[in-house]
Amino acid sequence: MILEVISTILLILGAFFSLTGAIGLFRFPDFFTRVHAASVTDSIATILIITGLILRTDFDLVAVKLLFILIFLLLTSPTASHALAKSARHGGLLTLAEIRESKKGDND
Amino acid sequence: MSFIVDYYNYWIVVFLMMAGFYIVISANNLVKKIVGLNIFQTSVFMMYISIGKVQGGSAPIVADGITSYSNPLPHVLILTAIVVGVATTAVGLALVVRIKRAYGTVEENEFEDKDALI
Amino acid sequence: MVELIDLVLLGMLAITALRVIFLKDLFAVVMLFGLYSFLSALIFVNLDAVDVAFTEAAVGAGISTVLMLGTLALTGRKEKANNHTALLPLLVVIITGAALIYGTLDMPPFGHPDNPAHQHVAPRYIEESPKEIGLPNMVTSVLASYRAFDTLGETAVVFAAAIGVLSLLGMPKPGGVAIDSGLKSHLVLRVVAKLVIPMTILFALYVQFHGDYGPGGGFQAGVIAAAAVILYALVFGLPLATHVVRPNFLKVLAALGVLIYAGTGVTSFFLGGNFLDYNVLASDPVVGQHIGIIVIEFGIGITVFAAMLGIFYGFAAQAERTNIQ
Structure with missing residues (x-):
């Protein structure tokens, strides 16, 4: 019973963070802030949702599989975000602050 | 209302199929045409799987306490079709690469023009 | 819901x-x-x-x-x-x-249970396959035993498609000089790839041999194993990948898988059964079915792995050639 309540709270929180990540993806002004928003869904939302799901199992093989999925996602998703941001940087994309800086430089 | 619940799945599949069909016949770029073919193909897969679904059924893997299973036959047909589909898509893409080599373009009207010159 | x-x-x-x-x-x-x-x-x-x-x-x-x-x-x-x-x-x-x-x-x-599609062969598969084949996963039973002939054809198509791609694009030469793949500076990516690739291959083996009991089988396992090597080629460069899995080896593998599959069929011939009838492979029909399914799933896995990786090699070799030019 208590487990169920905790798991529900975790699942709702996970859904909330997924939603904020999605809103951020649409509303944020430039690429890097958007990657930041998307990686929120990758990390915290995954942890919350999968932990919530583990609490709902009978702690058998299913729970172990979920744990493996969690470990795997925690390894790969941040790497994907990192690689994305790094290759954007490599390709010459500037952050918002840097764009402002360079504009100021032009005006002077 | 039950009419819509009974058929909405098929209608959306038809919509997807027509979207793929439209891309195939209207796109000029060969890569996009292949994407369109793939969308068409996936919609056919979905049609088969929809036919195999039994309401209240479970995945066709024997487990305790489950009496109703979905139809395994469409799953088998589509499982192999997906792998064959990607293999044939690869042949299509390889042809596109060769066309690019030979004509320097993958836009349909452009290499047809070049063909007309020869 | x-x-x-x-x-x-x-x-x-x-x-x-x-x-x-x-x-x-x-x-x-x-x-x-x-x-x-x-x-x-x-x-x-x-x-x-x-x-x-x-x-x-x-x-x-x-x-x-x-x-x-x-x-x-x-x-x-x-x-x-x-x-x-x-x-x-x-x-x-x-x-x-x-x-x-x-x-x-x-x-x-x-989704109606009385639909014509659910009236003919499906009830037989659902009721009899756990007894006749002895596997919980009906999809594997139907794929590898009841419709084994069909699946042999599909495997041959995958093999043929791989041949088609290779004759169009050609294989990379093994042991070429490693040119910068642009990912050399991605330290994080390289470390994580090194962690992930062994796990992926292990998972592919699990999917291959657990396919009788849960979702999975040769097709999925072959694709996952190929994906692991593709990831290796993407992160560490094609020349290194061709050192690990040589293109010529892949050609042999692709043919070997289809041979194993068809060979199982011929074996059952010689043991007095029909083509791909696994009942005769062991004294107990259910054990025979199990042996037959494991062997042909292995054949499928090998062919699909080799075909998918070979196709990728073909495309990658073209890209490499264009880069050099």
């Missing part, structure tokens, strides 16, 4: 397909296509087709997307604006769609 999830996913699919029509940036088109595959995999799970969903997620979203990106690298990522009118195609599509929708009205309602 299930219907609601289904409807939301189908709606997202429709939006994705519409977006693909209007986008001119082919890179985005290919990415949307990957998304489309993932969404359809989710729908397959929702419609109880777990094996199919597994295959679609591995093949559609994994291998297809990589191959399409490889093609884009060679052909350019922008679609040129075409100026002829799209009225005629639209008309054709609307008429065909209307005819098909009219046709669906005669179809049996979705």
Whole structure:
């Protein structure tokens, strides 16, 4: 019973963070802030949702599989975000602050 | 209302199929045409799987306490079709690469023009 | 509730397909296509087709997307604006769609247990296959035993497609000089790839040999194992990957898989059964079925692995050649 309540709270929180990540993806002004928003869904939302799901199992093989999925996602998703941001940087994309800086430089 | 619940799945599949069909016949770029073919193909897969679904059924893997299973036959047909589909898509893409080599373009009207010159 | 999830996913699919029509940036088109595959995999799970969903997620979203990106690298990522009118195609599509929708009205309602599709062979598979074959996963039983002949054909098609791609594009020469793949500086990526690749191969083996009991089997396992080597080639460069898995070795493997499959059929011939009748492989028919299924699934896995990786090598070799020029 208590487990169920905790798991529900975790699942709702996970859904909330997924939603904020999605809103951020649409509303944020430039690429890097958007990657930041998307990686929120990758990390915290995954942890919350999968932990919530583990609490709902009978702690058998299913729970172990979920744990493996969690470990795997925690390894790969941040790497994907990192690689994305790094290759954007490599390709010459500037952050918002840097764009402002360079504009100021032009005006002077 | 039950009419819509009974058929909405098929209608959306038809919509997807027509979207793929439209891309195939209207796109000029060969890569996009292949994407369109793939969308068409996936919609056919979905049609088969929809036919195999039994309401209240479970995945066709024997487990305790489950009496109703979905139809395994469409799953088998589509499982192999997906792998064959990607293999044939690869042949299509390889042809596109060769066309690019030979004509320097993958836009349909452009290499047809070049063909007309020869 | 299930219907609601289904409807939301189908709606997202429709939006994705519409977006693909209007986008001119082919890179985005290919990415949307990957998304489309993932969404359809989710729908397959929702419609109880777990094996199919597994295959679609591995093949559609994994291998297809990589191959399409490889093609884009060679052909350019922008679609040129075409100026002829799209009225005629639209008309054709609307008429065909209307005819098909009219046709669906005669179809049996979705998901009804009394539908004709569930009346003929399916009940036999569902009731008898656990006893006759002794495997919990009916999809594997049907795929590898009842419809083994069909699956042999499909495996041969995959093999033939690989030959087609290789004769069009050619294999990379093994042991070429490693040119900078552009990922040399991605330290994080390299470390994580080193962690992930062994796990992926282990998972492929699990899927290969656990396919009798849960979702999985040779097709999925072959694709996952190929994906592991593709990841290696993407991160560490093609020359290193061709050192690990040599192109000539792949050619042998691809043929070997089909041979193992057909050889099992011929063996059952000589033991007095029909082609691909596994009952005669052991004194107990159920054990014979089990042996036969494991062997031919292994054959499928080998062929699919070699075919997928060979196809990738073909595209990668072309890209490498263009880079050098």
